Structures are given as C-alpha cells and as structure tokens.
Amino acid sequence: MSKIHILENSLANMIAAGEVVERPSSVVKELVENSIDAHAHNIQVSLFEAGRKKIVVEDDGEGMDREDAVLAFKRHATSKIATSYDLFKIKTLGFRGEALPSIASVSRVTLTTSTGSGVGTEVVIEDDELAVKDAPLRQGTIVSVEELFYNTPARLKYLKADFTENSNSIEMMCRLALAHPEVSFTFYIDERKQFQTTGRGELLEVIKDIYGHDVAKKMVPFHFSNADFAISGYLGKPELAKASRYFIITLLNGRNVYMPKVQTSIIESYHDFIPPTRFPFVVLSFQIEPALVDVNVHPSKKEVRFSKEADLRLALLQNIPLALREKNLVTEIAVAPKTEKISEQMNFDLDLGTKTEPMPTRPIPQASQDIHPLAEDVPAFNAYVAPEKTLTSLRAVAQLQLTYIIAEGPDGGFYLIDQHAANERINYEKLQRLFNRDLVVTEPLIPIVITLSPSEVTLFSETKMALLRAVGLEFEPFGVNAYKVTQIPVWAKEYDEKAYVDELVYEVLHEDRLDIPKLRTHVIATMSCKRSVKANDRLSLADMQYLLDTLLKCDNPHACPHGRPTIIHFNKYELEKMFKRTGV
Numbered sequence: 001m002s003k004i005h006i007l008e009n010s011l012a013n014m015i016a017a018g019e020v021v022e023r024p025s026s027v028v029k030e031l032v033e034n035s036i037d038a039h040a041h042n043i044q045v046s047l048f049e050a051g052r053k054k055i056v057v058e059d060d061g062e063g064m065d066r067e068d069a070v071l072a073f074k075r076h077a078t079s080k081i082a083t084s085y086d087l088f089k090i091k092t093l094g095f096r097g098e099a100l101p102s103i104a105s106v107s108r109v110t111l112t113t114s115t116g117s118g119v120g121t122e123v124v125i126e127d128d129e130l131a132v133k134d135a136p137l138r139q140g141t142i143v144s145v146e147e148l149f150y151n152t153p154a155r156l157k158y159l160k161a162d163f164t165e166n167s168n169s170i171e172m173m174c175r176l177a178l179a180h181p182e183v184s185f186t187f188y189i190d191e192r193k194q195f196q197t198t199g200r201g202e203l204l205e206v207i208k209d210i211y212g213h214d215v216a217k218k219m220v221p222f223h224f225s226n227a228d229f230a231i232s233g234y235l236g237k238p239e240l241a242k243a244s245r246y247f248i249i250t251l252l253n254g255r256n257v258y259m260p261k262v263q264t265s266i267i268e269s270y271h272d273f274i275p276p277t278r279f280p281f282v283v284l285s286f287q288i289e290p291a292l293v294d295v296n297v298h299p300s301k302k303e304v305r306f307s308k309e310a311d312l313r314l315a316l317l318q319n320i321p322l323a324l325r326e327k328n329l330v331t332e333i334a335v336a337p338k339t340e341k342i343s344e345q346m347n348f349d350l351d352l353g354t355k356t357e358p359m360p361t362r363p364i365p366q367a368s369q370d371i372h373p374l375a376e377d378v379p380a381f382n383a384y385v386a387p388e389k390t391l392t393s394l395r396a397v398a399q400l401q402l403t404y405i406i407a408e409g410p411d412g413g414f415y416l417i418d419q420h421a422a423n424e425r426i427n428y429e430k431l432q433r434l435f436n437r438d439l440v441v442t443e444p445l446i447p448i449v450i451t452l453s454p455s456e457v458t459l460f461s462e463t464k465m466a467l468l469r470a471v472g473l474e475f476e477p478f479g480v481n482a483y484k485v486t487q488i489p490v491w492a493k494e495y496d497e498k499a500y501v502d503e504l505v506y507e508v509l510h511e512d513r514l515d516i517p518k519l520r521t522h523v524i525a526t527m528s529c530k531r532s533v534k535a536n537d538r539l540s541l542a543d544m545q546y547l548l549d550t551l552l553k554c555d556n557p558h559a560c561p562h563g564r565p566t567i568i569h570f571n572k573y574e575l576e577k578m579f580k581r582t583g584v
C-alpha cells in the first residue's frame with residue numbers, strides 16, 4: 001500500500017499559516033498590505049484584547065466583486081502576479097496569495113467588500129466552511145479576524161502578554177505608516193486611538209504624528225541617488241540616539257524590511273556621533289529597481305536580497321556623516337530642577353507607548369517595568385546638543401584633575417574639554433586625511449616581523465592579505481609561522497610603524513566581517529587613541545591652548561572618534577540659575 005497522500009487543503013493552509021501568521025502583528029501586516037495594494041487612501045485598524053479576540057482592518061480601496069471575494073480564500077489565489085516573469089519585478093506588497101487562506105485557517109474571518117458597483121459581498125469563513133451573502137455597497141473592504149489561533153492551541157500558548165503583543169502591533173503599524181505617508185492610517189487598541197496619520201505624503205509629518213513633535217524637530221533630511229538606487233528620509237540627530245536598534249527603520253520600495261548589511265552600515269556611519277552602546281534613530285526609504293531585488297526569500301518577506309548592496313553601503317558610509325556634520329553639535333549641559341514630577345519629565349503616555357520621546361534635557365529615571373518597551377530609552381547623557389551654537393574660539397584657563405581643560409568661550413558660562421577625547425579627535429581627522437590621500441608606500445624603517453600562532457597562520461588567507469594591501473601593507477613569508485613586512489604607508493613612519501602593523505593584522509585575523517572602510521575606520525580610531533595625550537598628562541597652558549585651537553579646526557570637534565563628547569558647555573543662564581542670581 002502506498003503511504004504518500006496529498007494533504008487536505010485546510011491542513012496545507014494551516015501549515016502555510018505557520019510561516020505567515022505568527023502572531024497578531026503578522027495578521028495586521030498582511031491585511032494592511034492588502035489594503036495598500038488595493039490603493040486605499042484611508043486604512044483603519046482596530047485590535048481587541050491584543051488581537052486575540054478581534055482584529056479589524058477597514059479600507060476604502062478597490063474592493064472585490066463576489067467571485068474574487070470567494071476566490072481570495074483559495075491558496076495561491078492572487079491578482080498580483082500571473083507569470084514567473086512577474087516574480088522578478090514585483091511592485092505590490094503581496095504576491096504569494098497565501099495570507100487570506102492562511103489567516104482563515106487559524107481564525108474566524110468575515111470579509112465585507114464592494115467594488116462600488118453592483119451589490120456588496122460578505123463572506124464568512126469558519127472551519128473551512130464558506131458562507132456568502134449580500135452586503136452594503138460602500139466601496140472598499142473590511143476584514144475582521146476573530147478568535148485567532150482558536151484551533152492551534154500551541155500557537156495560542158506561544159503568544160506573549162497582551163502588552164508585548166500590542167507593542168509588536170504598534171511597531172508594525174508605525175512601520176507601515178512610515179512606509180506609506182500617502183495613506184492615512186488610524187490605529188486603535190481596545191477603542192483607544194494610538195495614532196493617526198494625515199496621508200498627505202510627507203514622511204516628516206508621519207514621524208511627527210507617530211513619535212511627536214520633539215522628535216520630528218530633531219530629524220535631518222537625507223537624500224542620495226545614483227543610477228541604481230535612490231535613498232531618502234530622515235536621520236535622527238545624535239541626541240535622539242536609542243538603546244536599541246528598534247529605531248533604525250529601513251524601507252525598501254515601500255516595504256518594511258530588515259536589511260542587515262544596510263543596518264550595520266547605518267550604525268557605522270554614526271560612529272563619529274554617538275557612543276558605541278547607542279543606536280541611531282533613522283527612517284530611510286530606499287528605491288531600488290524591482291529587478292535588482294529578491295523579496296521572495298522568506299514567506300513573511302521580512303528579509304530581502306538585492307544586488308548592489310556594496311555600493312549602497314558605501315553611499316551610506318560616505319553621505320550620512322556629511323549630512324550630520326552640517327549641523328554644529330556641542331553638548332550642552334542642563335540642570336534638571338529637582339522639584340519636577342516624574343510624570344512631567346516623561347513626555348509620553350505610559351499606556352499608549354507610542355509617544356516615546358523623553359524630554360531630552362532632563363534625566364529620566366530607569367524605565368519601570370510597566371513602561372512600554374519602545375519607551376525605555378534614556379538620553380545618552382544628562383545633556384543635550386545645541387545645533388544653533390557655533391563655537392569659534394576657546395580660551396584655556398586651567399587644567400582640572402590632569403584630565404579636563406577648563407575654558408572660556410565667547411558666550412559666557414564655561415566649557416570643560418576632555419583632553420584625551422579632544423586629542424583623539426584631532427589625530428583621528430588628521431589620519432583620515434592622510435588615509436584619503438593616495439597611498440604612498442615605502443619599506444619599513446626598521447625591519448618588522450610578525451609571528452603568528454598556528455591557528456592564526458591558517459586564518460591568514462589571500463583575502464585577508466588583500467585587505468591589508470588595501471591599507472598599504474605587503475608581506476612575505478619569513479620562516480614557518482612568521483611574515484616580514486615589505487611595505488608600509490609612508491605616513492605611518494610618523495606614527496608607530498610596528499603598532500600600525502600589529503593593530504591591522506590583529507584586526508584582520510580576528511574580525512570576520514571586515515571590509516576596507518571598516519578596517520580603515522578601526523585603524524584610524526585606534527591609532528589616534530594611541531597617539532593621544534592621556535588623562536593624567538600634565539599640560540601647560542600653551543599646550544592646552546594649542547589643543548583647543550586645533551580641535552576647533554576639526555570637521556566634527558564635538559565628539560571623540562568613539563562618539564563620546566569632547567566639549568561640554570555649562571551655560572551662563574544655568575549657572576546664574578544655580579547661584580540664584582537676580583533676573584533668572
């Protein structure tokens with residue numbers, strides 16, 4: 001007797017649902033994407049009991065006639081692609097024809113739809129049974145999903161607390177809204193409005209509608225394009241830096257996707273501006289010729305592949321710092337009045353969880369457990385950045401604890417400069433300039449031999465050698481486990497040749513995902529650190545003045561290469577306030 005049989009349709013759908021419908025937020029995503037594909041202008045989403053009880057998505061899109069409304073629940077039924085040729089130039093969000101049958105296989109679905117002509121249709125599906133009847137004529141579609149996972153107890157159990165499921169859905173809705181400024185979204189959880197966007201087509205307005213005015217004010221516009229792709233969107237100023245990667249939002253051709261390489265490039269491009277433990281707040285939209293993109297990697301289309309990724313990376317690494325640098329970024333100290341209530345210090349609604357911006361000038365207590373996870377971010381330091389201030393001169397006054405320089409500026413108050421951080425910044429920019437010149441190489445002054453451990457020898461591949469060649473180093477074998485350096489950049493002589501070689505070889509051997517820009521950045525940062533005055537170095541007034549003058553000539557004098565601030569300003573107003581002087 002044969003043992004193979006074709007799975008029943010309902011079972012096949014449930015299996016597909018395993019991939020597409022993971023939790024309430026995936027239902028939200030699939031339904032909203034259908035509404036967007038149907039060219040809706042207004043989409044309203046309502047969740048009840050975190051979506052376990054009911055999820056309703058209502059749109060004013062094209063709607064479906066009766067035949068389509070029934071067909072839509074068949075697996076692989078789609079209006080979006082027809083031939084394999086179409087698969088390589090997908091312009092819609094959906095195309096697999098899986099979402100509706102999958103959702104219907106794990107819940108009770110009611111679909112009400114109309115194209116605006118003839119009579120409307122209502123389709124109710126429960127336990128694979130379809131009931132069809134007439135419905136009102138209003139053009140558009142309403143999909144109501146009830147009792148999600150009622151027949152898959154394992155899935156149901158796997159759902160997290162309401163709070164977590166809600167925050168996943170909020171996150172999903174935010175991203176959908178950011179990806180489609182041309183659509184007006186209204187989002188409710190248990191009848192409470194979470195946010196509403198206007199649908200006027202302005203990304204910055206959507207950012208404001210979702211994250212609030214304070215955040216929108218601190219976004220820097222960003223545009224870049226070449227023959228293969230166009231990037232546009234907003235870069236959060238360094239002060240908006242977050243404790244998680246959550247706020248690096250990348251959209252590809254209107255689709256919210258996770259692009260690991262792009263994300264890393266964005267993080268690296270902020271290297272100069274924020275501390276290494278923080279992540280930027282960024283909303284960037286990428287337009288790439290659909291033929292270069294493969295969205296058919298994963299059923300949920302969360303991850304995509306595309307060619308030209310290396311070019312994209314370079315474009316981000318070069319242009320994001322330029323856009324950020326246009327602003328002047330001195331760290332400004334502000335003193336929090338002690339009398340203020342905690343609730344006033346937090347500019348967000350604990351229940352809503354969407355207005356996540358803490359007041360940037362005030363210290364925020366550690367997030368308590370009932371604060372929405374999206375809101376747990378705390379400003380990087382008890383300080384904020386004042387872009388309008390342009391610092392042109394500083395007069396060194398004294399050295400403090402052999403670590404800080406006290407200085408006076410033109411605008412009253414005083415400045416504290418971290419001498420090591422400042423010197424690092426100076427060296428960093430100097431090295432960057434040296435690196436960007438044509439690489440002139442020479443033989444090392446004193447012979448340099450590097451000895452590797454056996455495991456390191458096996459790691460020292462041709463690709464790694466090529467990387468090192470790109471930063472001016474050439475090697476030849478020297479015995480069994482040693483190499484002699486035959487070539488080194490001329491400028492390295494000025495520094496410490498041996499340190500340069502050691503640092504690079506170590507990094508190349510032990511860091512797998514290294515490319516040339518990353519290697520350069522790394523070596524520049526470590527070399528500049530090694531060369532810099534340390535804390536506990538005594539400086540003369542003249543040394544200090546020289547350091548300050550040179551610092552202010554830097555492109556980005558306000559942060560060390562690791563993103564920590566170099567200059568902190570104690571302004572006159574705050575000082576007078578602290579001393580309770582008259583008039584303030």
Ligand code: ADP
Nearest residue numbers: 034038072078079094095096097098099100141
């Ligand atoms: P896909 O989106 O991959 O085509 P779905 O199962 O999500 O597959 O939807 C099946 C089909 O139902 C779609 O191709 C579309 O024609 C139709 N459809 C689904 N939702 C809507 C909607 N909100 N408005 C109009 N048509 C819809």
Ligand code: MG
Nearest residue numbers: 030034094099
């Ligand atoms: Mg779909």
